Amino acid sequence: MNFGSNYFNEYYHALDRDYGQVEPSDIPSAPGEPVDTSNLGPREIGTSTNPMAHQTTSFAEKIRAGASKIELSFLGQGKTDSQRPGPEAFGRRDREDIRGLADINKIRTSVHASWHGGSLAGLGKEGFSDQMRQQAITEIERAIHFASEATKGGAVVFHTGEWQRPITDVRGGFRGYPDEEKTTPIMVVDSQTGDVNAVRRDQLVFEPKFYTAAEYEKVLRRPLVGKTDSQGNTIEANDWVNMKGEAIKREWVVSKNPEEVEKLFDRVPVWNAAKTNFEVEKRNYDFFKDEAERLSKKTDKTISPEILFFKSQLADQVSQSKGQSLYYAQRYDDYKKAADEIRKALAFYNSIEKNIPEEKKWELMQQKGFRYLDINKFVLPRNLLPSEYLKEELKEAEDHMRHVHEASASADARAKQVMDRMNRVETIKNYGLSKTAETIGTLGVKAMKFTDTHRKELNEPIFIAPENWRPEEYGSHPDEIGNIVKKSRENMVQQLVKEGYGEEAARSKAKEHIKATIDVGHFNMWRKHFEAREGETSMQREKRFNKWLLKETKKLAEEGLLGHVHLTDNFGYDDEHLTPGEGNIPMKEFIKNMEEAGLDDFIAEPGSFNPNTMMADTWALMGSPIYSTAKAPTFRSVHEQHFGYHNPATYIVGAYAPSNEWRLWSEVPME
Known part of the structure; x- marks a missing residue:
């Protein structure tokens, strides 16, 4: 079929069915006319290959269907098979064939890497792991290597x-389910180990109640609020205080200064004499949220409620260990001094006993009963020489010291360990985003180097294109995919x-090799x-x-963060890959915004039931005609008339045709 400018001159004549002003009624109608006819057409809007087929065959098939822009797609990861092949399943001959087909037919290309098994930040079942992150890097690098050669x-x-x-935490007025903001877990990360700690927001915690400066004034019977303590801190009414009445600031809970953190354990708990215990306070997540907001305003620093929550709990653990x-160490000095004196006395009496005859030693003996058992009234005391008596006392003193060593020192070690953990607590967003940026930055450098190596064979640079995905995961919201691209570019700059x-x-270089892919169907799942x-x-x-979707995606495009667009439609429930215009996405307005922002790299990704019609129907949606000197049928009508056979022929042939002798009563032909 001729799609050139001489289309009508060579093929269109009076015997064609649609000759004249009106197309036959059985030609499927286009899904409405676009607001303005777009300049985008087959050169800018392409389609993807079948990820479960041989890519060389599928690539050629898409060319024969008229595609000028094709995305090679993969599903398999690691060691793949024929049903879910990965990039490495295609050797040099296949790669040369694909590139040759692209050269001859002037095809623009892109590659969709295999699903890399999880988070680019390396999050797995055991927390964040550099090993998991390396697996993602390796999987995507295989696709980059394939792109450079094929x-x-x-x-x-x-x-x-x-x-x-x-x-519910993201901007825009969204909610996953009723009461999500009350029940979902809050998570923090150990920045050294990558371990993730989580607790439900509706979980109650109990903390010791500590005296504030305003309350402790009554205990000390002197004013504290407004005074300056010995450390130069102005005492505020809500500050905690130590026994001397010196300020302990509430923001020190999240401080990185070890001296400030150490002072938290000098806080004075409130004693309830009537109940013979210390008072405690019930806390929930909302308390820490309000407190974090108050401290953020006070310090002009962002303090997250989850950090405040977990550090407060860790501080209580430190207090317990301390x-x-x-408790164990309070008499350690007494035991140590006693042991030292006993050793001196033992040396003295050892020297005396050596010089005393055996028959005279009884004169030195001392009686010793049982100290901890109430049996002395029934059991006679033992007679011991001073050296024997002192050896038993020394052993007892050393046993006390050993108990303190093992119990108190271990408690101090636990306290120090928990304090170290307090300094390593980080929000999952800050930690995870830095790891994601490191991964993409590394891949951006690899894309740059592969581009430099194969520059002669490439028409355009290879660039890394992270794509927004499920709303339940970070990276799907416009703010999040934008942050990922910005942070990744910064990381690549640092590496270079x-x-x-x-x-x-x-x-x-970072701007050239790191650009986001925006999938409008994935964004629509926020609906x-x-x-x-x-x-x-x-x-x-x-x-x-619809207004929100168009505004946010346009903003990403205008900020220069996008380089590639996936066109799919749905009704906002799931990623069904309907043909653009068949769902409820404001598709024409979206494409117009992208076009005005300078984007010309679009892939219409087919779904389950439209692999053969997706591309032509998308061209029809854009109002792209088959080039001619007069009004022509759209790609939709051409495809469905000549390829899909949706329109019946005007005559019957073969076994369906009746014999020449057979006639209807009306003598009208069967056709």
Whole structure:
């Protein structure tokens, strides 16, 4: 079929069915006309190969279907098989064939890497792990290597799914389920080990009640609030205090200064004489949220409630260990002094006993009963020489000291260990985002180096293209995918500067080789979590979400963070890959925004039932005609007339045709 400018001159004549002004009624209608006819067409909007097929065969098939932009897709990871092949399953001959087909047919290319098994930050069942992160790097590097040898350059796409976080915490008015903000867990990370600690938000905790400065004034019977203590701190009414009435600031709970943290354990708990115990206070997550907000305003630093929550709990553990240590160690000096004196006395009496005849030693003997057992009234005391008596006393003193060594020193070690953990507690967002950025930054450097090695064979640079994915995971919200790209570029700049690049050159390279893939179908899955306002109708809510989607995606494009676009449609529930225009995404407006921002790299990803119609139907949605000198049928009508056979022929042939002798009563032909 001729899609060139002479289409009508060579093939279109009076015997064609659709000759004239009106197309036959059985040609499927296009899904509405676009607001403005787009300049995007087959050169800019392509499709993807079948990830479960041989890529050379599937690539050629898409070319024959008319594609000028093709994304090679993979599913298998590690050692793959014929049903789910990975990039490494295709050797040099296949790679040369794919590149040759792309060269001859002037195809623009991109690659969708295999699912890398999890978080780019390395989050697994046991927490964050550099081993897990390396597995993701290796899987994506295989796709980069494949792209450098089999394609003409372009995007290497992979999903982001960094860690789960409450949907209600993200900007925009979303909720995962009722009471999500009250029950979802809060998580922090040990920055040294990568271990993740979590607790439900509705879990209650109990803490000792400590005197504030305002309360302790009554105990000391002197004013404290407004005074300056010996350390130069102005005492505020809500500050904790030590027994001397000196300030212990509440923000020191999250301090990195060891001296400030150490002072937390001088706080004075409130004693309840009537109940013979110390008072405790019940806390929930909302308390720490309000406290974090107050301290953030006071210190002009961002203090997260989860950090405050976990550090407060760790501080209580330190206090407990320090209390145990103090309990065992309070008489340690007495035991040590006694042991030293006993050793001196033992040396003295040993020398005396050596010079006394055996028959005279009885004169030195002392009686010793049983100290801890109430049996002395029934059992005669023992007669011991001074050296024997002192040896038993020395052993007892040393046993006391050994008990203190083992109990008190271990408690001090536990306290020190927990204090060290307090300094290593970090939000999962800060820790995870830094690891994700490190992964993508490393992959960006690899993409740059593969591009430099194969520059002669490539039409455009290979760039890393992280893609937004499930709303339940970090990286799916517009703010999150934007942060990932920005932080990853910063990380790549740091790596390149270490290799000797200048700052400006490094930034240019990072911008060239790290760009996001935006999947509008994935963004549309936020629709089901979009909360309606009070009194808002369903239609109004839908319109407001569409406005949000268009605004946020346009912002990403205008900030220069995007390089690749996936076009799929759905109804906001799941990623069904409907043909663009068949769901409820404001697809035409979205594509127009992307086009105005300068993007021209679009892939219409087929789903279960539209692999053969996805591309042509998307072209039809854009109003792209088959080029001619007059109004022509759209790609949809051409595809469905000539390839899909949805329109019946105007005559019957073969076994279906009746014999020449057979006639209907009306003598009208069967056709």
